[in-house]
Amino acid sequence: MLSRWLPFEKPLVEIEEQIEELKRLAARENLDLSDKVRRLEDHKRAVMEQMFAELTPWEKVQMARHPKRPYPLDYIGALCSEWLELHGDRAYGDDGAIVAGFGRFSGRAVAIVGNQKGRDTKERQERNFGQASPEGLRKAERVMELAARYGRPIISLVDTPGAACSPDAEERGISEAIAHSQLIMSQLPVPIIVVITGEGCSGGAIATALGDRVLMLEHSYYSVISPEGCASILYRDPAKAPESAEALNITAEDALRLHIIEEVIPEPLGGAHRDFGLMCKSLGATLERHLGELSQIPGPQLIEQRYARFRRLGDFEEQPSVAHPELNGNGPKEAASQLNGL
Amino acid sequence: MLSRWLPFEKPLVEIEEQIEELKRLAARENLDLSDKVRRLEDHKRAVMEQMFAELTPWEKVQMARHPKRPYPLDYIGALCSEWLELHGDRAYGDDGAIVAGFGRFSGRAVAIVGNQKGRDTKERQERNFGQASPEGLRKAERVMELAARYGRPIISLVDTPGAACSPDAEERGISEAIAHSQLIMSQLPVPIIVVITGEGCSGGAIATALGDRVLMLEHSYYSVISPEGCASILYRDPAKAPESAEALNITAEDALRLHIIEEVIPEPLGGAHRDFGLMCKSLGATLERHLGELSQIPGPQLIEQRYARFRRLGDFEEQPSVAHPELNGNGPKEAASQLNGL
Amino acid sequence: MATAGSLKDTLKTRMGITNSESAARLEEIPEDLMTKCDNCGTLLVTKDWLRDLKVCSRCGYHARLSAPERIELLVDPDSFQEWDTSLAPRDPLHFPGYQEKRTAAQVKTHLKDSCVTGAATLEERPIAIGATDFRFMGGSMGSVFGEKVTRLLERALEEKRPAIMVISTGGARMQEGLLSLMQMAKTSAAVARLQNAGVPYIVVLTDPSTAGVQASFASLGDVIMAEPGATIGFTGARVIEQNLKIRLPKDFQSSEFQMEHGQLDLIVPRAKLKETITQFLGLLLD
Amino acid sequence: MATAGSLKDTLKTRMGITNSESAARLEEIPEDLMTKCDNCGTLLVTKDWLRDLKVCSRCGYHARLSAPERIELLVDPDSFQEWDTSLAPRDPLHFPGYQEKRTAAQVKTHLKDSCVTGAATLEERPIAIGATDFRFMGGSMGSVFGEKVTRLLERALEEKRPAIMVISTGGARMQEGLLSLMQMAKTSAAVARLQNAGVPYIVVLTDPSTAGVQASFASLGDVIMAEPGATIGFTGARVIEQNLKIRLPKDFQSSEFQMEHGQLDLIVPRAKLKETITQFLGLLLD
Numbered sequence A, B: 001m002l003s004r005w006l007p008f009e010k011p012l013v014e015i016e017e018q019i020e021e022l023k024r025l026a027a028r029e030n031l032d033l034s035d036k037v038r039r040l041e042d043h044k045r046a047v048m049e050q051m052f053a054e055l056t057p058w059e060k061v062q063m064a065r066h067p068k069r070p071y072p073l074d075y076i077g078a079l080c081s082e083w084l085e086l087h088g089d090r091a092y093g094d095d096g097a098i099v100a101g102f103g104r105f106s107g108r109a110v111a112i113v114g115n116q117k118g119r120d121t122k123e124r125q126e127r128n129f130g131q132a133s134p135e136g137l138r139k140a141e142r143v144m145e146l147a148a149r150y151g152r153p154i155i156s157l158v159d160t161p162g163a164a165c166s167p168d169a170e171e172r173g174i175s176e177a178i179a180h181s182q183l184i185m186s187q188l189p190v191p192i193i194v195v196i197t198g199e200g201c202s203g204g205a206i207a208t209a210l211g212d213r214v215l216m217l218e219h220s221y222y223s224v225i226s227p228e229g230c231a232s233i234l235y236r237d238p239a240k241a242p243e244s245a246e247a248l249n250i251t252a253e254d255a256l257r258l259h260i261i262e263e264v265i266p267e268p269l270g271g272a273h274r275d276f277g278l279m280c281k282s283l284g285a286t287l288e289r290h291l292g293e294l295s296q297i298p299g300p301q302l303i304e305q306r307y308a309r310f311r312r313l314g315d316f317e318e319q320p321s322v323a324h325p326e327l328n329g330n331g332p333k334e335a336a337s338q339l340n341g342l
Numbered sequence C, D: 001m002a003t004a005g006s007l008k009d010t011l012k013t014r015m016g017i018t019n020s021e022s023a024a025r026l027e028e029i030p031e032d033l034m035t036k037c038d039n040c041g042t043l044l045v046t047k048d049w050l051r052d053l054k055v056c057s058r059c060g061y062h063a064r065l066s067a068p069e070r071i072e073l074l075v076d077p078d079s080f081q082e083w084d085t086s087l088a089p090r091d092p093l094h095f096p097g098y099q100e101k102r103t104a105a106q107v108k109t110h111l112k113d114s115c116v117t118g119a120a121t122l123e124e125r126p127i128a129i130g131a132t133d134f135r136f137m138g139g140s141m142g143s144v145f146g147e148k149v150t151r152l153l154e155r156a157l158e159e160k161r162p163a164i165m166v167i168s169t170g171g172a173r174m175q176e177g178l179l180s181l182m183q184m185a186k187t188s189a190a191v192a193r194l195q196n197a198g199v200p201y202i203v204v205l206t207d208p209s210t211a212g213v214q215a216s217f218a219s220l221g222d223v224i225m226a227e228p229g230a231t232i233g234f235t236g237a238r239v240i241e242q243n244l245k246i247r248l249p250k251d252f253q254s255s256e257f258q259m260e261h262g263q264l265d266l267i268v269p270r271a272k273l274k275e276t277i278t279q280f281l282g283l284l285l286d
C-alpha cells in the first residue's frame, strides 16, 4: 500500500478503508449498504477535490514523482496508433533514459522524445531514473533533426529529476550535450510542443524543453534545481525541501504566472495515474489543438517566434544608466595599466 | 644507422662509407683528397638519381614509412607563420593521431588537418601511429566545419597506415566516423586540398581525402588496403607484400594515371627527409598555386565540382542492357510468391 | 504455399547455392529434404526453413540471402525493374586472378557484379532499392558496385523515391585498388545530396556488413536497421585479435553489440523487415 | 611598472577583496606586502604576484579575478565601454534572503549583478566582451545575467563584432527559480543565431565554470579555451560523491581533465589569453 498512497493522502486512506470494510460487511452479512457506501464515496470525492485543489508545492513534487505516474512510453502507447522507437547516438551508446522515435498521433506523423523512468528496480537502473546521459540527448537531437528534415512536428515529454549525475556523464560532456540540444532545438523549422508530464528539473529538463509551446500537467513541477538540492544550499538541510519547493515557485500555476508556460493541462481528480484514460483524452486534445495551430505557421516564422518566446523571459528593471566606476576608463590610469600592457 | 637507411639503399651506404673513409684519411694524413671525394659524391648522386627514379612500389611504401619522413606538424611548422592547434571532439576525447587547427600559410589563413605519427616510441603510442580514432575524425570534422563557416580553405595532410584498429574504435563507431567525415567534406563550401604526404592507406586515408584537389608526394603511396593485408588475403602470406604493392597500383604515378589525383609533387633526391627545406619549398609552391586557383571559385560551385570530381572515378563498361533473368518478374511466379506475401 | 516443383526451382534458381550444396545435387533431393542450420546444427525441414525465410526456427540464425532474394523479400511482387543492367566490371589494374574469380562468381550467381539495383514499389509506394550479394566475391565494392549505388541515389533524388540499400559485404574490392577506395567517397557524397533534398534513405545491414562499405554509404542512413546476429564493423575481429594479440568476445561486432554502442536504430528480424521499412517511410512521408 | 600608490589603488579598487583581506586593512599594508598562494601556500611578494596577473610563480595557481579585472586583462587600454548598465535585478519570487544577499554583493563588488558586458577593441579590432564575477553570488546567472549575455550576442551579430565571454560561475541563480533556468535556453538560442551569421564567438572558462551556465552558452563557443587548473563541469564533484557514494580523483573536472575528454580546444595560461584570442580571431577573419 505504501507505494499507492502519498503521505498527504492519509485522510483518503481512512475513508477508503471504511468503504472496503462496509463492502466486506455487506457481502458477509448479505446486507444492502450501498447507500452508506455511496455517501462515503461522495465524501471521499469531496475530500479529494479539496485536497488536490490545495496541494502544497512539496505535495505537487510528490505527485510528480508518484511511482504510478504515467511515463512517456505510457502516453505514447495510448495516444499513438503507430510507434517506431529509434536508438543510439551513432557514436557511443544507446541511453535508456531517453526514448525517441516516430509515432502517429491522431492521424499525424510526429517525432516524440521523452525522459523515461523505470517502473521496477531493474528498469529504473537501466533507464537511470530518467536522467539523460550525453548520448541520450545526442540521440534525441538526431531524431529531432530527422523530424525537421521531413517536416514532422516534435513532441517532447519531460519527466526527469535532472541530467545524469556521474563521472561518466561528466567525462562525455553532459554540459555540452545539454547546451547543444538547446542550440539545435532553437533552430528546427518544425513545431515543437513540450509537455512537462512529471518532474521538470534543472538542466536535464531544459535540455529538451525549448519548444514553441511549453505545457505542464496540473501536478507536475518545473524547477531550476531540485527542492532537496536547494534546501541543502539554502538551509544546509535537505529535509527542508518543502520550504524550498515553496520558495522556488515550481508549480504549474507558478510557471503560468511567470509566463514560462502557455497552459496547465488539468489532471483527473487525484492525479494522472488514477484515471489514465481520462488523462490521455485531456492530453491528446490539448496536443491536437496546439499542433493544429502551429502547423499553420511556416518553418522560418516558427523559429523566429520560438526565439522571441524565450527572448522575453526574465524579470529585471532598467534603471537610469550609470557605468561601473572602475570601467570605461574612469578609474585611475595607472591602475588600468597595471594589468594591461604586461 | 639502421633507421637511416632502407634495405634498397645499401649501395648508397657503401659509397657514403667510402667518402667518410677518404675524409678521415685526408684529415689524418693531411692530404688533399677533395677531388676524389667530389668524384665519389658525383657517383653517389648518379646512383641515387637512378635508384630513386626507379623505385619499386614496395620501395615506395618503405619510403613513405621512413622513420625520418616529415609529418604534418613538421610541414605546418615550416610552412605556417602562425599555427593554433585545436583539440577535442566536444564529446569523448582528444585523439593525438589527428591534428587540426588554423594556420597562416603565405599570408592566408587556412585550416589544416592531418594524421600525425610519433617520432619516438612514446609519442608513437600516444598518437597511435597516426591511426585515427572516431574522436579524431570528429575533431577534424568540427574544425573543418568551423573553417567553412569562416570561409577558410582547408588543407588535409594524409599520412596514415589506416584508421584505428581496436575494440575501442569499433565500439565508438569508427565506420560511422569515416563515413560521416566524407559526407561532411563533400558539402563544405570552401576549397579543400588534400596531400598524401606519406601513407594513404585504406578507409583511414579516404576519411579526410575528399578534396577539390588531391595531390601526392613523389614517394608516398595511396591504397585501398595495406600491401601486407592484401598479401595475407591474396597469397595467405604477408611476406608477399612486395608483390601485392605491385598489383595494387599504389604509387603516385599509378594514382595519376588512374585520375585519382591531380598532381605528383616531386621530392628532393632521396626523399623528403633528405632535404626538408627543399621539400617545403616545393610543397608550399604547389599548395599556393592550387589555393590561388580554387579561391576564385564560389562555394556552391566548388561543391558541385568536387562532387563531379569523385563522381567520375571508377572503371567499368556499359554493355547492351540485359536484365537479370531472375528479376523483373521473369522468374517463375510461384517462386516469387515464395518469399513475398509471407 | 508453393508446390514441390516450385520449391526446387526456388532452391536452384533463386536461392543460389547456399549451404554449399551444388545445383546438380539439388535435382536429386526429395521434397522433404532437411537443411542443417549453419549456426546451431539443427536439422530443419527445408520447406519450413524456406517458409521462415531461411531463418532457423530453433536458434533464430539468419542465413545469408542472395541479392535477388533480398529484393524480392522487400518489394511488392513483380514490381522490381532492374536499373543499370548494362554496367559490367573491367580489370583496370590487371590484378592477378581477378578476371578468373569474377567469371566464376558470375557463373555461380548469374550476376555481372555484386550489387543489384532498381525501381520497385513497397506497399504501392515507389522506391529505389539496391542489394549486395555476398556470393559475388564477398559482396565487395568495386567500380560497378559504387557506380550503381551512386546512380541509385541520384535517381532516387531526381524521382523523389525513398532509397533502400540492403548490405552484405566484406568491404571494398581490393582487385580494383584505388578505384574501389574512391567508391567510398563517391557514394558518401551522393548520400549527402539525397539527404539535403529530404528524400529518405534507409540502410538494412545483414551479415556481414564491414570495412569500406560500412565506412561509407552504409553508415549514413536516415535510419539504420540490422538483422539479428549480423556481423557489423570496420576492421575484422580476427585482424584486431592478431594485431593486438587479444581475444575478443564472441558477440563482438554483432548487431546486438552495435546496438548497445549506439550505431543502430533498430534490430529487425527478417520477417518484419518489409513491414518496418514501410512503417518508417509512412512516418516520414505521409 | 606601477607606482606604490597605484599598486595600493589596484588592490583596493580594482582587484576587489580577494584573499579575504579587507579594504580597510589594505591601507596600512606596506609596499612589500606578501600574498599567500591559495593553492600551495607559498608567500609571494604582492607586487610580483600582481605583475604575474595573480598567478602563483611557484605552482602556477590562477587566482580568481573580478569581472572588471577580466575585461581589462583582455582588451586594449581604455577601450571598454560598458553596455546595459541600466539593467538591475528584481526579486520576482520574493525568495527568502535574496535581496539581502544581493545587496551585500552589490556593496562588495560595486556591480549591480554578476555579469559585465560591453564593447571594446582587442588589438584595435572591435569586439563585444562579457565577464562574470564570482564574488557576486558565485557568478550565478539570473535574469539580468541572461539578458546581458543575450543582448551582447545580439549586438555582436548586428555589429559583426566577435563576441568573447569569460566565465566564472557556479551556475543558474536559484533565487530567481525558473526565470534563471530559462536564461539557459535564451542564451543558447542567441548563440545559434550568432553562429549562423558567421560571427566568431569565443568562450574563456576560468575557475569555476559549472552547472547551468556551463550547460548553455559557455559550452557553445566556436573555440573554448580554459585557464589551467580551473574546475569545469556540470554537477559539482561533491554532489556526485554524495549521490553515488564514491570518491573522485583530485583532478576530476579540472581543465586538464576536460581537455583529455575532448571538451576544450585549448588550455591557455592567463598571460597568454589576450594573445591567443587575438591570434584566433585573426585566423578566422583576416
Ligand SMILES: [Zn+2]
Residues within 6 Å of the ligand: C037, C038, C039, C040, C041, C042, C056, C057, C058, C059, C060, C061
Ligand atoms: Zn539454428
Ligand SMILES: [Zn+2]
Residues within 6 Å of the ligand: D037, D038, D039, D040, D041, D042, D056, D057, D058, D059, D060, D061
Ligand atoms: Zn602556488
